Amino acid sequence: MDYLIGVDMGTTSTKAVLFDKAGHVITSANKGYNLYRDEPDMAEEDLDEIFEAFSDAIREVVRYDKNANILAVSFSSAMHSLIAFDKDWTPLTRVITWADTRAVKYTEKLKANGIGDEIYAHTGTPIHPMAPLSKLLWLKNEHPDIYNNAAHYLGIKEYIFHRLFGVNRMDISIASGTGMFNSFNLDWDEQALEVTGVKQEQMPETVDPYAMETDMIEEYSVLLGLPKDTPFVYGAGDGPLSNLGVNAVQPGVAAVTIGTSGAIRVVTDAPKIDPKGRTFTYALDRDHWVVGGPVNNGGDVFRWVRNNLFDSEKSTASLLNMDSYDLITEIASQVPAGANGLIFHPYLGGERAPIWDANARGSFFGLTHGHTRAHMARSVLEGIIFNIYMVELALEEVVGDLKSIQATGGFARSALWRQMLADIFEQPVTVPEAFESGALAATVMAQKALGLVDSLDVIGDMVGEANTYQPNPENYEVYRELAPIFIRLSRQLQTEYKNIADFQRAHIK
Known part of the structure; x- marks a missing residue:
């Protein structure tokens, strides 16, 4: 049998879901990890705990069928996380998650001086401590030892790809939620780089959500129980993929998601900026942008x-x-x-x-x-x-x-x-009916990346029956x-x- 694995990396757990090509759930595994709140406003995760949860979940679903042919592994990931590494790729921080608000003082300064409004107009990421933009200012001012030694900045999913493949890349969907990425020219934003003092070479190379890696480090191929050449597709952020996963991609159809946190989002064909700065605009891919609020x-x-x-x-x-x-x-x-x-x-x-x-x-x-x-x-x-x-x-x-x-x-x-x-x-x-919407959507992106489907619209045949509640x-x-x-x-x-x-x-x- 041919299968695909959708990986949903969240705030407190990572889930791996095994699907067939028609989008049916075969089996799944969910592994949790701690969200550390050691001080007020802190919300961090441990890199080793995350990697262990990811690898345990993958191994568990791979073991379901020893004769399975895994066509690809694709990702839905929590957005806005930040990890600093030195030049030798030694981590200098834990994962600073979206829920960490210690950068509030520097966010308020950005808002007060008007620079925040200018950056928001380029990036579509609201000015808030959740965003790596604010987190970098916090590191610069309150942890200069980390800031001055940092050579690379990644997020939670990019860390997994770096560890498995030795690469330094980020898809444009995750990048569009950093507050550092210009959503109109699809490159790191010059003003955001200038404000934070971060050089472009410290940020990862940005790639299409359909990009993939296929040469896994041998150690991890053995650990995960997957062939070295198994395609790992980057996928996208969990918010945009939630819309795709419930087939909320038509004009005027909103997806409301409430998990640990929540959001309401609508898909458009281009970035849309709110003059009042209340909503975000993040990429699903180059042709689909999600506008909403978390x-x-x-x-x-x-x-x-x-x-x-x-x-x-x-x-x-x-x-x-x-x-x-x-x-x-x-x-x-x-x-x-x-x-x-x-x-x-x-x-x-x-x-x-x-x-x-x-x-x-x-x-x-x-x-x-x-x-x-x-x-x-x-x-x-x-x-x-x-x-x-x-x-x-x-x-x-x-x-x-x-x-x-x-x-x-x-x-x-x-x-x-x-x-x-x-x-x-x-x-x-x-x-x-399909509750595993983020993981399902990730596998549809993988099928498009592999050329198995021509359009994301096939999701409509996969979400199953639906119940509708009237007011x-x-x-x-x-x-x-x-x-x-x-x-x-x-x-x-x-x-x-x-x-x-x-x-x-x-x-x-």
């Missing part, structure tokens, strides 16, 4: 609820042979839409779109004696979606009205979340009242986010 706070906020408000339910769920998240969602479903006027702003990890404020902090608003943990759980779920709804309003200003929503990510397994999404957005929400009029009438309050509150609270964040940095060790 949110920091998705499933990780639900995890906080489980661990801090419903810890005792973990054992109950185990006794009932249920997933603890499913149990909490069931509890939340007993509460009416709107949680009796309890609103939650889900900014536990700062926020990217739509407010782009790393100092943002979470809050409950409207608490009364009548509210219970169940109300709090429902308001958290609603708050996550209200926040994405705010992004949708900004997105429509850039790309026009949306027609429908394709939903993916871990939250899409929950019927309550799907219905909430339809009700708050007042749009039909379709959930394709519930009773619920969306409630959300119509609450959404403006949520939005006004987010703006009013922004005046105090920096003050409370500064207090926390000074007093919480």
Whole structure:
């Protein structure tokens, strides 16, 4: 049998999925690793842990069929990560992930002096601590020993390719999310290089997402159980591939993804810049660009609820042979839409779109004696979606009205979340059967790279059956009242986010 492997490299785990050429999932393996938060605003990963998770996942799916012919391995990868290496390729940092916000001070300076707006207009990457642009300024100013010794800068996926093949390359999809790449001339941006003081030769060579490597180092060929000449296709960033993976590539069709974090995105045929700087524009490939907004706070906020408000339910769920998240969602479903006027702003990890404020902090608003943990759980779920709804309003200003929503990510397994999404957005929400959308999309790119298909449109035949959820009029009438309050509150609270964040940095060790 001929198979393809899609690798989905995320913030806390890497998954390898074995597909046949028709896009059917044969088997998969998911291996986790730590996200280190040793100090306020830090979010780092360990290189060895990531490589071990990647290699373990690949080995596990390869072992499924000893006679398998692996046509290619292709990648979907978390964006915005940064790793510094010296001239001998010794790492000088761990992986500094998108969730790391220690560069907030230098981001604020870029915004204040207007240079940030100029760079955003070239790159399409909003000015935020998530981006390597800001991280490089942070290294330059706060870790000059690392900055001055750094000869190379890569991200998480590029590190895997470097280790396996000894190359120094980055696809244009990942590059378009660095804040250092000009999305209009498809090269490293001169102004971004000048501002950070980084030389072009310190950045990797940029390549097409369909580029591939085929001469693996012998040691890793043996380790992974793959022939040396197995094609490894670069693929693209996880955000753009999520759209492709749910067949949300037509005009006006949005993909909403909520995993650890979340996003809403629409595909266009060219980069589109928001004059107000609220949305990103990243490449899927040269002919497909994804415009949208990412949110920091998705499933990780639900995890906080489980661990801090419903810890005792973990054992109950185990006794009932249920997933603890499913149990909490069931509890939340007993509460009416709107949680009796309890609103939650889900900014536990700062926020990217739509407010782009790393100092943002979470809050409950409207608490009364009548509210219970169940109300709090429902308001958290609603708050996550209200926040994405705010992004949708900004997105429509850039790309026009949306027609429908394709939903993916871990939250899409929950019927309550799907219905909430339809009700708050007042749009039909379709959930394709294919949950492994990022890995599936990566393998479709591999098939195009190998010449097995002519167009990415074949994804439409692979996503399988879909369930569509229609807005519930009773619920969306409630959300119509609450959404403006949520939005006004987010703006009013922004005046105090920096003050409370500064207090926390000074007093919480």
